[in-house]
Amino acid sequence: MGPEPAKRNGGGGEWEDPACTSAGQAPDRSCGGLTTKVHLTCDGRGLPVAVVVTPGNVDDSTVFDTVMDGVRVPRTGAGRPCRRPDAVIADKAHSSRAIRRSLRRKGIRAVIPQRANRKANRLRRDQTGGRPPAFDRELHKARNVVARFFDRLKQFHAIATRFDKLAARYKAGLHLAALILWLREPIQDRLSDSA
Numbered sequence: 001m002g003p004e005p006a007k008r009n010g011g012g013g014e015w016e017d018p019a020c021t022s023a024g025q026a027p028d029r030s031c032g033g034l035t036t037k038v039h040l041t042c043d044g045r046g047l048p049v050a051v052v053v054t055p056g057n058v059d060d061s062t063v064f065d066t067v068m069d070g071v072r073v074p075r076t077g078a079g080r081p082c083r084r085p086d087a088v089i090a091d092k093a094h095s096s097r098a099i100r101r102s103l104r105r106k107g108i109r110a111v112i113p114q115r116a117n118r119k120a121n122r123l124r125r126d127q128t129g130g131r132p133p134a135f136d137r138e139l140h141k142a143r144n145v146v147a148r149f150f151d152r153l154k155q156f157h158a159i160a161t162r163f164d165k166l167a168a169r170y171k172a173g174l175h176l177a178a179l180i181l182w183l184r185e186p187i188q189d190r191l192s193d194s195a
Helices: 060-069 097-106 116-124 137-153 157-161 167-184 187-194
Strands: 007-009 014-016 028-030 033-042 048-055 087-089 109-111
Touching: 033 060, 033 137, 033 167, 048 060, 048 167, 060 097, 087 137, 097 109, 109 137, 137 167, 157 167
Parallel strands: 087 109
Antiparallel strands: 007 014, 028 033, 033 048
């Protein structure tokens, strides 16, 4: 049996998609069915700093600024939390002019490989294509920290399967799992990094 057709919503001229009836709760249709996507940033040890939950069909680059706005690392002494990391290491999905411009404006180093189609377009335009963005291969090797964090996060059955109907409850579960992972970190590592 196929998906239900879109229905007209109460004569107002708007169309209602049956897949979007749970708007605001983060599960949405994608290639794999109803899915949810977790966007996050990690520190160098693979511990989460900011978490955003979106429907599965939302592109990573569209919520990049929202995730970066959630970064707040407390200082050891007095003062406001640090909101600007030294560098952002990301994959090719985040390779866009808008993201690079946003990071440059904030004074954050972008370690993001360039997509093949952007390279081809730049080479096709010769000198008017501009120079390629700087890319540090050695520093980019540290990106696996995020992939390893997702593997650790999926050890929590409720996070891996998402039984929670409400997005607020699922995000609360993500925060609890992140807290547990933070608390598992040896105290010596936490103290040495904060000094």
